[in-house]
Amino acid sequence: MANNLKNEYDMLLKAKKGKYAVGAFNFSSLEIMRAIVDAATECNSPVILALSEGGLRYAEPHYIRHVLNAVLEMTDVPVALHLDHGKTFDIIREVIDLGFNSVMIDGSSLPYEDNIAITKKVVNYAHKKGVVVEGELGVLAGIEDDVSSDKHLYTDPEQAYDFVKKTGVDSLAIAIGTSHGAYKFNGDANLRIDILQQVNALLPDTPLVLHGASSVPQEYVEIINKFGGDIKGAKGVPAEMIALACENGISKVNCDTDLRLVFTATVRKFLAENPTVFDPRKYLQASKDAMCEFVKSKITDVLKSNNKA
Ligand code: G3H
Ligand code: 13P
Ligand code: ZN
Secondary structure (H helix, E strand, O other): OOOOEOOHHHHHHHHHHHOOOEEEEEOOOHHHHHHHHHHHHHHOOOEEEEEEHHHHHHHOHHHHHHHHHHHHOOOOOOEEEEEEEEOOHHHHHHHHHHOOOEEEEOOOOOOHHHHHHHHHHHHHHHHHOOOEEEEEEOEOEEEEOOEEEOOOEOOOHHHHHHHHHHHOOOEEEEOOOOEOOOEOOOOOOOOOHHHHHHHHHHOOOOOEEEOOOOOOOHHHHHHHHHOOOOOOOOEOOOHHHHHHHHHOOEEEEEEOHHHHHHHHHHHHHHHHHOOOOOOHHHHHHHHHHHHHHHHHHHHHHHHOOOOOO
16 A cells, blocks of 8 residues: 555654544445545545445445545555454454554453453554554444444443453443434434543553544535435534544544435535436536535634544
């Protein structure tokens, strides 16, 4: 892989000390990948390209290996390639062989001791290969890949300390009230910043990760609903809450749903307003530009990682 692939732990510890966060943006297509990298490059910001196992199967490993290398050659900003929500040892091994330098092992749905065991096994394997590891403790409400839960199971700060010491993970995803997807809150949004502060005080050198951190911009929800979609009631984490979390120890912010919304809204609107167009380059270009603008504003206005490359 190109040499601007950077150690994610160093990237995140610097962010934690500087009270900003690095965005981990999920991609599954060339348009999304290029929108993220172009935005980070324009903002002179470090960035994490995140791929789920579903994303890897969709894009296909052989293409991913070569396309990622090509994308990395097009930028000078620090980039980490990260597996999002790895559930098994096999997928961890597969992406490390593909050149990923960061993996998440998500044992959060397992009994505590089993989570420790699989996480430790991954840490031992990954560290020998120079790859950093993110673990997860606590359960986010909603759907995490094939795991779903009706209720939040907030991370216990003492257990978080014990987990990091026993497993040797480089970073830790914690549950403080966010959830995956486009429907995050029934009522008002609320994050347990008090839990975050307690975990942060116990683990000053462990970057903390916020999953389910999309803000679900209402302007895009409205466009989707106006042009034939039906995602009424979609709601995300307000940008100011993400910013507050970053000031209190979150240094990696995961975002997938927002890019899906921006992509879909732009395609729906473009095709509705241009009924004679059938050249995919036209609406994919519009979507890529819109996603790039969105990522730039997230980096600059919320994460504050601009000019930190
Ligand atoms: O946290 C999960 C990510 O949004 C990936 O979702 O498994 O549908 O690719 P996915
Ligand atoms: P969102 O669904 O809020 O974008 O969260 C994505 C995520 O946590 C990926 O791991
Ligand atoms: Zn997640």
